[in-house]
Amino acid sequence: MAFIKINKENFFHNLSQFVEKTGSKKSVGIVLKDNAYGHGLELMAQLSKEFGLTQAVVRTYAEAQTIQPYFEEILVLGDSAIVDAQCSFTLNSLEDISKAQKGAVVELKVDTGMHRNGIAVSELEVALAQIEEKELILKGVMTHNRSADELSSELFWQNKVFENLKKTVASILSHKNIRFHSFNSASALRLPCQNEDFIRLGIGAYGYSELPDIYDTLDLKPVLSLWANKVSTRILQKGERIGYGGTFTTPKTMTVSTYDLGYGDGWMRSSSLQDFISCEKLPFLGRVSMDYVSLESEKKEVCIFDNALNAGKQLNTISYEMITQLSPKLKRYLV
Numbered sequence: 248m249a250f251i252k253i254n255k256e257n258f259f260h261n262l263s264q265f266v267e268k269t270g271s272k273k274s275v276g277i278v279l280k281d282n283a284y285g286h287g288l289e290l291m292a293q294l295s296k297e298f299g300l301t302q303a304v305v306r307t308y309a310e311a312q313t314i315q316p317y318f319e320e321i322l323v324l325g326d327s328a329i330v331d332a333q334c335s336f337t338l339n340s341l342e343d344i345s346k347a348q349k350g351a352v353v354e355l356k357v358d359t360g361m362h363r364n365g366i367a368v369s370e371l372e373v374a375l376a377q378i379e380e381k382e383l384i385l386k387g388v389m390t391h392n393r394s395a396d397e398l399s400s401e402l403f404w405q406n407k408v409f410e411n412l413k414k415t416v417a418s419i420l421s422h423k424n425i426r427f428h429s430f431n432s433a434s435a436l437r438l439p440c441q442n443e444d445f446i447r448l449g450i451g452a453y454g455y456s457e458l459p460d461i462y463d464t465l466d467l468k469p470v471l472s473l474w475a476n477k478v479s480t481r482i483l484q485k486g487e488r489i490g491y492g493g494t495f496t497t498p499k500t501m502t503v504s505t506y507d508l509g510y511g512d513g514w515m516r517s518s519s520l521q522d523f524i525s526c527e528k529l530p531f532l533g534r535v536s537m538d539y540v541s542l543e544s545e546k547k548e549v550c551i552f553d554n555a556l557n558a559g560k561q562l563n564t565i566s567y568e569m570i571t572q573l574s575p576k577l578k579r580y581l582v
């Protein structure tokens with residue numbers, strides 16, 4: 248079966264760059280949702296701990312439970328709030344407040360312009376009152392930026408909305424020990440971070456920035472590479488056709504091998520529509536099958552990609568999708 252190599256040195260390198268910006272390991276929350284962006288949830292939790300991070304962000308409570316031994320604090324983005332000393336739960340709506348278990352630690356998400364999740368700014372007072380009534384423990388107030396990775400001033404406008412919100416929250420609540428956070432990787436790349444209580448660091452830790460080049464402020468290194476093993480080799484005469492539909496015709500005598508990666512492993516079949524070229528400059532020949540691809544090579548192992556940003560550009564998608572969709576069945580090896 249195809250497999251994944253995880254480069255620990257590159258991961259630590261990326262984390263160090265962001266820690267330099269925040270000034271503290273304590274304020275960096277490593278985002279481990281969706282199998283740690285395909286890198287492997289438990290493996291990346293272990294490495295994050297070894298590096299010295301104490302906080303993580305996940306989507307589900309089940310993910311949080313898996314990584315509890317590795318962190319002091321875990322923020323759950325997408326499950327109902329229950330009482331767990333180690334976890335805080337995102338409140339995405341007034342309804343979430345009513346569903347929350349009494350005594351749960353919560354972080355209120357406010358919609359400052361993305362219009363995906365969070366209560367409206369106008370609901371703030373009602374929400375804070377309901378949180379108090381329900382005897383929930385408010386740990387933080389947060390928002391999410393809609394265009395941090397685009398070349399525009401929208402990020403600054405949205406930050407301004409959030410800054411005003413902080414003041415409003417402070418004026419409503421007398422106690423001051425609430426954290427505020429809005430930064431994802433792109434925001435952290437573009438803006439100073441030393442005054443942030445907490446940043447939610449996802450894609451940047453894994454080595455990617457989808458920002459236009461002018462924002463390349465940090466030197467990030469991809470952590471993941473995807474590999475496949477040779478299954479068999481055959482010599483084909485000129486004019487033979489390869490794979491389902493025989494869409495590729497050999498232009499000359501070719502030595503072609505089958506490798507054990509397919510769309511069943513989270514590789515996109517749409518790469519059959521355009522010629523995907525591996526990082527070792529080998530074009531995919533014909534259609535991708537469920538478990539196989541064909542390449543002109545006799546190598547025992549081939550590297551399919553070692554940079555998801557470049558690979559994604561060939562397939563009309565973003566680095567996030569290239570790595571997140573990789574099947575959890577694939578073995579992850581630490582190098």
Ligand SMILES: *Cc1c(COP(=O)(O)O)cnc(C)c1O
Nearest residue numbers: 278391431432433447448449450
């Ligand atoms: C996924 C996610 C992040 C991390 O975003 P990156 O762009 O990968 O850094 C931060 N905050 C929230 C709410 C998210 O859902």
